[in-house]
Amino acid sequence: MPLHNHLKEYRAKLGVNQQEMGRLVGASRQTISQIERGDYSPSVMLALKIAKVCHATVEDIFVYEEDVTDEK
Amino acid sequence: MKNKKKTNKQIYTTFVLMIVIGCFVGFILGFGGAFISDMYGGDIVGGLHQIFKSVIPVIYVLLMVVCYGYSFYQYFKAKRMVENWDGMDEEMLDRAEDILGLSMISNNIMQVSNFFFFSAMTYISEIAIPNIEHIAKNRITMLAVVVGIFILNMVIITVIQKLTIDLTKKINPEKNGNIFDKDFTKDWLASCDEAQKLMIYEAGYKAFQATQMTCIVMWILALIGMLLFDIGIMPSVCVFVIWLTMTISYSIACRNVEKRKSHTNEIG
Numbered sequence: 584m585p586l587h588n589h590l591k592e593y594r595a596k597l598g599v600n601q602q603e604m605g606r607l608v609g610a611s612r613q614t615i616s617q618i619e620r621g622d623y624s625p626s627v628m629l630a631l632k633i634a635k636v637c638h639a640t641v642e643d644i645f646v647y648e649e650d651v652t653d654e655k
Numbered sequence: 656m657k658n659k660k661k662t663n664k665q666i667y668t669t670f671v672l673m674i675v676i677g678c679f680v681g682f683i684l685g686f687g688g689a690f691i692s693d694m695y696g697g698d699i700v701g702g703l704h705q706i707f708k709s710v711i712p713v714i715y716v717l718l719m720v721v722c723y724g725y726s727f728y729q730y731f732k733a734k735r736m737v738e739n740w741d742g743m744d745e746e747m748l749d750r751a752e753d754i755l756g757l758s759m760i761s762n763n764i765m766q767v768s769n770f771f772f773f774s775a776m777t778y779i780s781e782i783a784i785p786n787i788e789h790i791a792k793n794r795i796t797m798l799a800v801v802v803g804i805f806i807l808n809m810v811i812i813t814v815i816q817k818l819t820i821d822l823t824k825k826i827n828p829e830k831n832g833n834i835f836d837k838d839f840t841k842d843w844l845a846s847c848d849e850a851q852k853l854m855i856y857e858a859g860y861k862a863f864q865a866t867q868m869t870c871i872v873m874w875i876l877a878l879i880g881m882l883l884f885d886i887g888i889m890p891s892v893c894v895f896v897i898w899l900t901m902t903i904s905y906s907i908a909c910r911n912v913e914k915r916k917s918h919t920n921e922i923g
């Protein structure tokens with residue numbers, strides 16, 4: 584089930600690149616890149632850290648959408 | 656019901672395909688064995704030795720050219736991308752890391768192959784000299800050449816490793832570790848975050864599965880070799896040691912992780 588996110592938009596609002604974002608949340612540039620591409624779902628800890636840095640809630644940044652076709 | 660029929664069809668098709676491929680491979684090996692036997696007067700093992708002796712140095716040189724050429728090419732391509740990075744285009748850095756990864760893979764293949772070819776070249780340097788009176792002098796020369804090539808390759812491999820690791824650290828400044836330090840892998844892993852550790856663990860498990868399958872195949876080949884070509888028990892012993900080490904390491908690691916998690920839950 585996909586976990587979409589608006590991390591790129593929030594990062595742009597903060598005016599930081601992926602490397603700086605990684606440094607702020609204690610993750611690597613690679614991981615920030617993977618999260619933004621939807622290739623990696625962060626742990627609860629990392630998601631909370633990202634939300635704190637972006638001055639938002641986890642639900643604002645990460646959106647959990649159930650696959651409707653599975654139910655059909 | 657329709658889905659179940661489809662699944663069974665796939666299963667039976669795969670099963671039949673495996674039988675057909677097995678028959679084909681058996682035919683090739685049997686035909687190849689008979690062909691080599693005819694070519695070398697019934698001595699399959701001797702025939703294989705002769706082919707081995709001719710082919711090994713050529714493959715060694717070709718492998719060096721291809722692996723090093725490819726490693727350096729990809730490394731310099733990645734280095735150019737990093738040097739030209741404007742600080743904003745993050746996809747460029749992702750591509751550079753991907754290319755650097757290819758360079759490392761090629762270098763790792765050469766590293767493992769270097770050990771094998773050292774053994775292979777040492778082996779053929781012994782059997783290439785039939786005259787027993789000249790063995791002592793020529794063998795030392797041959798072995799010196801083989802050792803020299805091995806050391807030279809290890810130097811080149813280490814240089815490529817150093818260059819790729821240094822470039823990786825330039826792209827990812829949080830990374831720690833010096834390849835000349837015996838704790839390099841420990842330091843490197845400690846500097847990885849959750850996503851990178853997960854990647855390493857997933858890749859490790861895939862490697863475990865692939866090695867498991869390879870051990871089964873090698874055991875079969877070692878058994879056939881022992882029964883039909885009198886290669887002795889050593890190949891089976893080698894397969895056994897590798898397989899057992901892998902299985903025990905994996906089982907103990909699983910148990911330790913499980914215990915650590917239980918202990919953490921108790922504290923929580």
